[in-house]
Amino acid sequence: QVQLVESGGGLVQPGGSLRLSCAASRSFLGNYAIGWFRQAPGKERDGVSCINIDDATTYYLDSVKGRFTISRDNSKNTVYLQMNSLISEDPAVYYCATARGCPTVPQVANFGVWGQGTQVTVSS
Numbered sequence: 001q002v003q004l005v006e007s008g009g010g011l012v013q014p015g016g017s018l019r020l021s022c023a024a025s026r027s028f029l030g031n032y033a034i035g036w037f038r039q040a041p042g043k044e045r046d047g048v049s050c051i052n053i054d055d056a057t058t059y060y061l062d063s064v065k066g067r068f069t070i071s072r073d074n075s076k077n078t079v080y081l082q083m084n085s086l087i088s089e090d091p092a093v094y095y096c097a098t099a100r101g102c103p104t105v106p107q108v109a110n111f112g113v114w115g116q117g118t119q120v121t122v123s124s
Contacts, residue, residue: 002028002113004096009118012086020081020118022096030074033099035059035106036081038092038120045095047106049081059102063089086122093117 008020022034035050049070050059058070069082079096097111 002026004098004113004115006094006096006115006118009094009120011121011123013124014087014122016086016122017082017084018086018120020083020094020096020120022079022081022115024077027077029072029077029079029098033102034070034072034079035097035099035102035111036070036079037095037097037106037108037111038090039095039117040092043092045108048094050099050102050106051079052102057102059104059106083120086120088122091120091122093119 003025005023006020008018012018033050033052036048037045038048039045048061048064049068051070051072067085072079095115095117097114099111103110
């Protein structure tokens, strides 16, 4: 069974940066749009960003626009989320997931295979 594995989370100071990676267990990421979601304790899982197969269409949550950048390297079967200028609202468990295409507003129900998540903590 295909699996997604997120990595790159950790503890960072406010204003710092992290790069999350989403790697697939075998060559198939190139056939799917990939979304990044985040879930803080007691809150719903929200769509943060999404990238389509052709790289030409992406989505960003308003609060991360200009700070986060999604990209993909199909040759490495990996999708990245570069997170800069991290702030107190960003800490959460971050998940990646597959979809046939990026919805106008990514929602959990639109996505199929999910990773186990990686924790992002922002603290001074």
